[in-house]
Amino acid sequence: MVIKDQDSTEVLEPQIDGVETVELAEGELPESLLRVRLKLGWAGFKKNWKLFSENKLGLVGLGVILLFALMAIAHPIMRSVGPWQDDNVYDPVIGFSAPVTDFEVVATEADVVDPDSQIDQVTAQLWCFGSVAGDICSINQTPAPPSADHWLGTDPLGRDIASQLTFSTRAAFLLGTIAAVVTVAVATTVGAIAAFYGGWIDNFLMRLADLVLLLPLIPILIVVSGLFTVTMPLLGVLIGILSGFGGTAIVLKSQALSVKVKPFIDAARVSGGSNMHLIFKHVIPNVLPLSFLYMMFTVTEAVSLEATLSFFGLINADMTWGIMLSTAQTQGYLRSGLEFWWLLIPAGLAVSLLAAGFFFVGRAMDEVINPRLRSR
Amino acid sequence: MLKFIAKRLVQMAFLFFLFLSLVFFLLQAQPGDITSQFLDPTIPAEVQALLLERLGLDGSIWSQWWAYVTNFFTGNLGVSFSQYPKEVIDVIAERIPRTLFLFTFATIFAYGLGFVLGKRLAWRRGGFGEASITVSGVLLYTIFYPWFAILMILLFSSSLGWFPISGFLTPEFWRGAPFTGNEVFGQLLLSFTISAAFIIGGLILASRSEERPQQRMFRRAGYIVAALAFVLFWALRTEMRPFAVDIIHHTVLPVITLTLIAFAGTMLLTRSSMLETLKEDYILTARAKGVPDKDIRDHHAARNALLPVVTSFILGLAFIIGGGVVTETVFGWPGIGSLLLQATVIEDVPLATGALGFIGILALMAHLLVDILYSVLDPRVRVQTGN
Numbered sequence: 001m002v003i004k005d006q007d008s009t010e011v012l013e014p015q016i017d018g019v020e021t022v023e024l025a026e027g028e029l030p031e032s033l034l035r036v037r038l039k040l041g042w043a044g045f046k047k048n049w050k051l052f053s054e055n056k057l058g059l060v061g062l063g064v065i066l067l068f069a070l071m072a073i074a075h076p077i078m079r080s081v082g083p084w085q086d087d088n089v090y091d092p093v094i095g096f097s098a099p100v101t102d103f104e105v106v107a108t109e110a111d112v113v114d115p116d117s118q119i120d121q122v123t124a125q126l127w128c129f130g131s132v133a134g135d136i137c138s139i140n141q142t143p144a145p146p147s148a149d150h151w152l153g154t155d156p157l158g159r160d161i162a163s164q165l166t167f168s169t170r171a172a173f174l175l176g177t178i179a180a181v182v183t184v185a186v187a188t189t190v191g192a193i194a195a196f197y198g199g200w201i202d203n204f205l206m207r208l209a210d211l212v213l214l215l216p217l218i219p220i221l222i223v224v225s226g227l228f229t230v231t232m233p234l235l236g237v238l239i240g241i242l243s244g245f246g247g248t249a250i251v252l253k254s255q256a257l258s259v260k261v262k263p264f265i266d267a268a269r270v271s272g273g274s275n276m277h278l279i280f281k282h283v284i285p286n287v288l289p290l291s292f293l294y295m296m297f298t299v300t301e302a303v304s305l306e307a308t309l310s311f312f313g314l315i316n317a318d319m320t321w322g323i324m325l326s327t328a329q330t331q332g333y334l335r336s337g338l339e340f341w342w343l344l345i346p347a348g349l350a351v352s353l354l355a356a357g358f359f360f361v362g363r364a365m366d367e368v369i370n371p372r373l374r375s376r
Numbered sequence: 377m378l379k380f381i382a383k384r385l386v387q388m389a390f391l392f393f394l395f396l397s398l399v400f401f402l403l404q405a406q407p408g409d410i411t412s413q414f415l416d417p418t419i420p421a422e423v424q425a426l427l428l429e430r431l432g433l434d435g436s437i438w439s440q441w442w443a444y445v446t447n448f449f450t451g452n453l454g455v456s457f458s459q460y461p462k463e464v465i466d467v468i469a470e471r472i473p474r475t476l477f478l479f480t481f482a483t484i485f486a487y488g489l490g491f492v493l494g495k496r497l498a499w500r501r502g503g504f505g506e507a508s509i510t511v512s513g514v515l516l517y518t519i520f521y522p523w524f525a526i527l528m529i530l531l532f533s534s535s536l537g538w539f540p541i542s543g544f545l546t547p548e549f550w551r552g553a554p555f556t557g558n559e560v561f562g563q564l565l566l567s568f569t570i571s572a573a574f575i576i577g578g579l580i581l582a583s584r585s586e587e588r589p590q591q592r593m594f595r596r597a598g599y600i601v602a603a604l605a606f607v608l609f610w611a612l613r614t615e616m617r618p619f620a621v622d623i624i625h626h627t628v629l630p631v632i633t634l635t636l637i638a639f640a641g642t643m644l645l646t647r648s649s650m651l652e653t654l655k656e657d658y659i660l661t662a663r664a665k666g667v668p669d670k671d672i673r674d675h676h677a678a679r680n681a682l683l684p685v686v687t688s689f690i691l692g693l694a695f696i697i698g699g700g701v702v703t704e705t706v707f708g709w710p711g712i713g714s715l716l717l718q719a720t721v722i723e724d725v726p727l728a729t730g731a732l733g734f735i736g737i738l739a740l741m742a743h744l745l746v747d748i749l750y751s752v753l754d755p756r757v758r759v760q761t762g763n
Contacts, residue, residue: 057511211391214743218698219716219735223399223728226720227406300518308702311522312717325523334526337534348523355518363514 051368058364064357068169068350075166084163089149092167092319096158097150098140107133143333146342153342155324156331165346168320172303172354175236179302180295182240183248188291190245191252192283195260196275206250213246217305225314232317235309239302248294252287259286293369296362300355307351321347377751384747388740393445395736399729400444404437448733454726458719464730468712470558472734473565474544475711478627479700479738482634486696490639491685494646495678498654499669510647513640521637521699525706528633539629542708545622553619560619567609574602630707637699638692645688649681656680689746697739712738 052058074082084090089097103119105128112118121133128137142158144150152161190209194202221238224230230238259265260283268282309315310322313330317323328334328343338344415424428434432443447453453464493513497506516524533541540546545557578598582591610617653659654677662672701713708714712731719727 057514207391208394211394214391214694214739215395215736216694216698216701216739218701219713219732222701222717222720223732224402226723226728227402227725229407304518304520307520308522312705313721321520329526337530344523344526348520348527351520351523352515352518355520356515359514359518 048368052364055364055367057360058367061357061360061364064353065361068354068357069173071166072169072173075163075170078163078166084160090160090163092159092164095160095163097154097160098142098158099144099147100138100140103137103139105131105133105135105137143340143343152346155327155343156333157327161324161342161346164319164324165321165350167318168324168347169350169354171232171317171320172306172351175232175239175306176299176302176358178233178236179240179243180298182237183244183298184288184291184295186241186244187248187252187294188284188287190249191287192256192279194249194253195256196279196283202253206253209245209247209249212242213250217242217301218308221305221309222312222314225309229316230309230314232306232315232320235306235315236302239305240298243294243298243301248291248298251294252291255287255290256283259283262286290369293362293365296358296365299358300362303355303358304351321351380751381744381748384744388744392736392740396445396448396733397441399732400441403725403729453730453733456719456724456727458722458724458727464726467715467727468730468734471710471712471715472738473558473561474709475700475704475713475738477561477565477568478630478634478704478709478711479696479742481627481631482638482700483693483696483742485631485635486638487642487685487689487692489635490642491646491678491682493639494643494685495650495673495681497643498647498650498677498681499673501651510644513643516636517640517644519637521702522706524637525633525703528629528636529707532629540626542706544626544708544710545619546626549622550619555616555619557619557623560616561623563613563616564620564623567606570609571602571606574598574605578602626709630703630709633707634696634699634703637703638696641692641695642685642688646678646681646685649684650677653677653681683750686746686750689743693739693742693746697735701735 078084079090087095089095102117103124104117105121105124106112106118107121109120109122112120119137119139121131124131124135124137127139128135131137140158142154143156144154144158146153150160150162152165155161155164190205194205217239220242221230221235224238225235228234265278265282268278273281306315306320307322307325310317310320311326311329313323313326315322324347325334325344328340328347333340333343415427425434432440435443451465453468456462456464456467459467493509497509500506529541533539550557575598578594578596578601581598582594585591585594610620613620659672659676662676667676697713700711701716703709704711704713705717712734716728716731716735718724719731
């Protein structure tokens with residue numbers, strides 16, 4: 001497989017409008033180099049932010065990500081100083097709480113006058129085995145609908161949904177971060193090495209990238225998680241490697257090719273830089289901005305892949321959004337319609353929203369980095 | 377052209393060889409030893425050794441690797457653990473047509489819908505309609521698939537009752553049926569293939585002819601003959617028809633779900649590719665000449681915007697196959713994707729790796745097809761790779 005005419009993307013050089021040029025005496029600097037760099041960086045950031053903020057969807061995406069970040073921070077705060085301090089109730093994994101309703105046991109179904117406080121003897125055996133008419137049967141209500149104590153209700157095992165939801169946010173961010181960092185590391189290295197050396201190294205790496213690009217991630221990860229014990233950090237690394245080796249490496253290679261022929265590479269070579277020095281000090285820093293864009297898409301992918309795999313029960317983790325849905329599914333609550341909406345909606349919506357947030361930010365960054373995509 | 381296809385085929389075979397090796401080394405890297413897992417420790421040592429020898433597990437890792445790869449290429453995938461005497465290849469052969477069916481239809485619909493919507497979006501840039509379709513497209517693209525599939529089932533099957541909740545056929549309806557599900561399904565596939573052949577034939581004739589009205593005529597004739605052939609095919613099989621309808625009825629919702637998940641990628645790409653094409657000078661020329669808007673959009677712009685879209689097919693294929701695994705699982709569609717998951721969960725290693733191998737073949741084959749299509753669309757590719 002060959003990607004034909006992959007759009008070459010131009011990297012925006014940092015804008016130097018914000019820095020005044022001062023006449024200098026030879027060998028004298030008005031301020032330290034670090035400060036100049038910071039100023040340059042700040043000016044570039046301001047310029048890029050202006051471009052970014054023209055994209056409304058990108059801003060919305062950023063807002064969504066920030067909201068989730070707040071949720072991730074909220075969980076430990078709520079658990080340590082907030083109202084969720086009771087470990088037995090609000091722990092996302094082992095907590096339990098259920099409103100108890102006392103039912104009066106009556107002989108037959110026909111005797112039930114008020115179904116909210118009476119229960120027939122046969123049905124009562126499900127909860128209070130051996131109870132006879134006239135007894136009081138206390139039933140734990142799980143899953144319980146949202147209430148003042150449990151803002152999003154409880155799951156089929158009596159655990160607080162809001163606590164689970166915020167707890168899982170942290171895991172999602174951790175996974176996304178690991179996957180993104182690994183992707184960038186793998187993709188820039190592979191792309192730069194392939195572009196720099198060319199020849200059979202390039203050929204081999206690119207064929208491997210083709211293979212990774214062609215193969216669907218979900219089936220592979222399903223089999224891998226069947227053969228190995230996959231934890232969240234490991235999954236992050238796996239997704240990072242797979243998505244970094246595929247399309248991202250190919251795009252970054254084409255970018256690195258255009259960097260490779262720039263005069264400063266020759267200059268560095270002439271002044272005696274080794275190949276490794278050239279790759280890591282000159283080529284990689286110049287393709288890095290582009291790779292940050294693909295980081296966003298990797299996070300999108302990682303978040304939904306993780307949720308899918310844990311929905312199938314293949315990930316070894318305490319609590320994630322996928323596991324929340326999986327619990328509801330295995331306990332038989334998902335197909336019963338929207339009656340138990342608090343089991344179905346929050347977890348699924350969280351996965352979708354966070355993935356969409358990163359995707360929107362990625363697209364907005366694409367417009368910043370790739371000027372041809374801008375509207376006017 | 378033949379040379380081009382042959383070259384691609386060799387490349388594909390090499391890629392598949394790489395893939396199989398990866399799968400093999402994954403198996404080897406798994407913690408513990410697969411031999412000790414399935415050799416009863418209470419049996420005498422010499423019997424164990426004999427068993428190992430007969431299973432070909434006594435050799436070095438390289439000889440085992442070679443045996444694994446050659447066995448796969450000769451269709452010997454071993455015996456399933458969970459469905460014991462059954463060969464893995466038989467289990468897969470039973471399921472692969474169903475996956476192909478779901479996959480083909482979803483792919484065609486997803487790309488068709490994505491392309492048509494994308495070109496319209498680019499044409500009318502900046503309206504509320506554009507924004508809302510783009511946003512909902514992206515939301516569908518990044519949505520949590522199993523969740524989306526469940527919501528679709530809740531809406532269309534549980535609440536509205538339009539479609540069956542899950543499965544491949546209605547068991548009570550098929551009780552005492554004179555056909556097996558696979559027979560009917562085979563006939564369905566046959567009829568669709570015949571129709572597709574007519575449509576493709578019409579399109580090829582249309583692309584060969586010079587005149588626009590003639591092109592249109594050939595295209596329409598292709599559609600009409602295809603439809604007629606389909607109707608005739610099922611008119612002759614009165615007994616089988618209700619069963620075929622039952623299967624189709626079960627297919628609709630999974631296909632719709634998979635299409636909705638997958639179309640947005642194509643739509644967004646067509647849109648940006650169209651936007652670039654619209655800036656070209658020849659579009660301005662066409663406008664200046666007074667060519668009708670619709671003609672500019674469909675013939676001048678969309679035709680040229682199609683190339684990167686076809687390239688993206690490659691990425692989209694992997695995406696659809698992955699989505700297909702989820703869709704099959706949630707809808708209980710007994711295809712190769714749900715087989716893969718089931719086999720993985722019950723640790724039926726030969727079946728799981730066999731299914732994974734076939735999913736790999738599916739991806740590579742689909743990709744080969746796209747590559748050929750691409751070279752038909754853009755002769756430059758052929759020239760480039762020929763040199």
